[in-house]
Amino acid sequence: MRESFLKYIQYEKRFSAHTITSYENDINQFEQFLTDNYGEKLEEASHNSIRHWVVSLVEKGTSPRSVNRKMASLRALYKFLLKREIITKDPTWKIQALKTNKALPQFVNEPDITRLLDQCEFSRDFEGKRDQLILELLYGTGIRLSELINLKTDDIDIYSNTIKVLGKRNKERIIPFSNNLKHVIEDYKQLKKMSVSAKEDEYLLVTETGDRCYPMLIYRTVKKYLNLFTTIEKRSPHVLRHTFATHLLNKGAELNAVKDLLGHSSLAATQVYTHNSLDKLKSVFDQAHPKA
Template sequence: MVDSFLQYIQYEKRCSPHTLTSYQTDLLQFTQFLDTVYECKTPEAAIFPMIRSWIVSLVEEKRTPTSVNRKIATLRTFFKFLLRRNIISHDPMLKVKALKVNKALPQFVDEQSLNQLLDTFEFTDDFAGTRDKLVMELLYGSGMRLAEMISLQESDVSTYEQTIKVTGKRNKQRIIPISKRLIDLINTYIQSKKNTFFNNHSSFLIVTDQGETIYPMMVYRIVRKYLDLATTVEKRSPHVLRHTFATHLLNKGADLNAIKDLLGHSSLAATQVYTHNSLEKLKTIFEQAHPKA
């Protein structure tokens, strides 16, 4: 039934390849545990004590609460699928509770440091330099996710309307307005790409030095390379630029609901985490400015 479940979340739920891989990995680990400890060959035959035992083993392996909770979420989805298909008559996950997680505030780059990097750093004027600058400007200028940027097509950019059409989680599409400066950079980059790969002009917007669709690890390397020059924040990843986009907008007075729509969040709860960073800034301003602080 695992194969049927994976097909269900791929074709009916339209989960991303990354999510599909996570589900597949979690269920494989769960199946191996059942077979090794309980000689249970099929995960659909698992009962609550078996599931609880697996969760305890994950904790004992020093897995983070976030990692364990993701695996719990996988099992919840899997057993709900079995219940709907009448494969099982009782959901063994009903008694399972998620682990408590200490929520860390999203890390972000301060506005002055990032603007100084993007405005004054001299990227090389060849294709690679133009591409690297576009990667940095796109992630910070739109707040899109890594996977969303990788899947961008040239046709998703509207020069006239100054927007980008982004396909997010579960194939939900949203339109993000971008600056005239970013539009100009995209046009410069596309022309450079045509000149560099005139015999193999990919429809994907961001490509490697060989003209192939860019891959996650390369984007990580690009972002880390340039953020190393601008910040000392612990995490220097593409997602940090997404956090930075949201935090800077909120600090400038943008409406939280508008930021939610720009980020493609399904609920406001996911966006509200950025208010904590703004509150910290307000506290600092208060302590510096108020005579009774």
């Protein structure tokens, strides 16, 4: 049953590998709780046993955001079981999400990201050029980590300065990029051809041994360089995506345009960046308006 659900979200819903792993871990954790406290199987869980699990998570210090994510996993599971007529009633019904403080996305300020990309001395070998390309792509296009790793060489159109990205739910979008990024891509591809015997030649970013890049390599690369140029707490690939969106809005880009570039399905997900833009607008107002 659990295996059928995991296959469903993998092959039919097209969830990312990271999301599937999170769902599986959440379900396994809840199943262990049921076994230890109620002697029930997943399909036998009741409204009360799920509420008890939520309370136990909170008492252990699990953040409301994490609890809500775990509940999203259970809701998806029981919706699947209901659809397959394995259960007749959804036990997650009427269990409300916990209130959370809306965390604003962290981003690198413009002077720091400019110094990183313009003044950092990347090594002239394949690894140095790949590191530069990773940073330039994340900040220059706002793509997600998973999209970066799955980016194929043929997805880059050097002539029109665009990349084709396959995002969540297999949604395809086209993102323009700068001439500066174009030069970095061309230099990288030339070094890659000379230096690496690529086993995964269809993918743009590869390791020194020719294998496709993996998430931890990207994380280590981003953290290594952000450590040199910024003091923000979070230093992950996603921070560069936040930085991309925030800087566009700060420069006057339309919210709908940023939404399309990020691959968001609704404006609600993009609007979180407007807070940072409003701070910038207020600063401009205070400096420029005669009555401020």
